[in-house]
Amino acid sequence: MANKLFSAIKNKGKDLESEMSFFEHLNVLRGHLIRSAIAIVIFTALAAWQWKFLVDTIVLGPWSKNFWTYGVMCKIGKALNLEGWCYEGKEVKMITTQLAGQFNLVMNACITTGLVLGIPYFLYEVWRFIKPALHEKERKAASGFVFYASTLFLLGVLFGYFIITPLSVQFLVGMNVSDKISVTIDVTSYLSTVTTLTLGAGLVFELPILIYLLASLGILNAGLMRRTRRYAILIILIIAAIITPTPDMMTMSIVAIPLLFLYEIGILVAAGVDRRRAKKDAEFANS
Secondary structure (H helix, E strand, O other), X not given: OHHHHHHHHHHHHHHHHHHHHHHXXXXXXXXXXXXXXXXXXXXXXXXXXXXXXXXXXXXXXXXXXXXXXXXXXXXXXXXXXXXXXXXXXXXXXXXXXXXXXXXXXXXXXXXXXXXXXXXXXXXXXXXXXXXXXXXXXXXXXXXXXXXXXXXHHHHHHHHHHHHHHHHHHHHHHHOOOOOOOOOEEEHHHHXXXXXXXXXXXXXXXXXXXXXXXXXXXXXXXXXXXXHOHHHHHHHHHHHHHHHOOOOOHHHHHXXXXXXXXXXXXXXXXXXXXXXXXXXXXXXXXXX
16 A cells, blocks of 8 residues: 555656646747847847838839849740730729728738747757757757748748739739739739738748658658659649740749649659668668
8 A cells, every 4th residue: 555655646746747848848848938038029020110211112122114034034034025914004093991901001011020030049959949859860950940941931922022013013903804803903902912912922942941850750751752753743833824824834933833843852852861771771780
């Protein structure tokens, strides 16, 4: 009976120790999240400080026919004798139907900018949280996580803003189903489209990171990705056909090629994980 009592007390102590450790981890995680939130607030405040430039130049940039992307497309079109590549703009009025519509535009644009600029620091805080739980070899293998994830995200944001967004705006604004329909664009709808396409592209560009995580967990491998490459190419071409303004292959290629490139990078990443796993299994078998 005494032995059972002592065992129960001992096990209870271990449980309390585990609970304390769990809550300590939660406290540490809370600190990382708070610092990330503070960084996003700071970036949002900086964006609010330059709200006029943010709205006129950044948010409404793809709306203007003088946008950088349209100029480059026009030059390429003239050089290759391609029709429909010069965007002349269209007289479409942008309105707001809400009393606080313009104020909400500024606030949403500032918050989105704060999130975009704060993502790299958030990833850094995530890395600081998980780093102590990793072994030395795992730390070395994942040491470039913050750099690669941040770089891919920012490249995706730039691709979404300078490529996908203007192509979509050019197509949607130029679409004319009937002369009886008078087109006026709500500024909230426009900002939502720009934000969705830009942030969506940033997340899509994280594909190699996602593949690395899935390969590390054993869910995905390079062989499977190579065998399903044809289906991946088909899906990517369908996505490119949906978001490009014209049906010609040249325009589709502008969107499809970077996505195909990311998929091929993902195969190389998965192959690297497979090699490390095979090496580790061989070392374990020989030990």
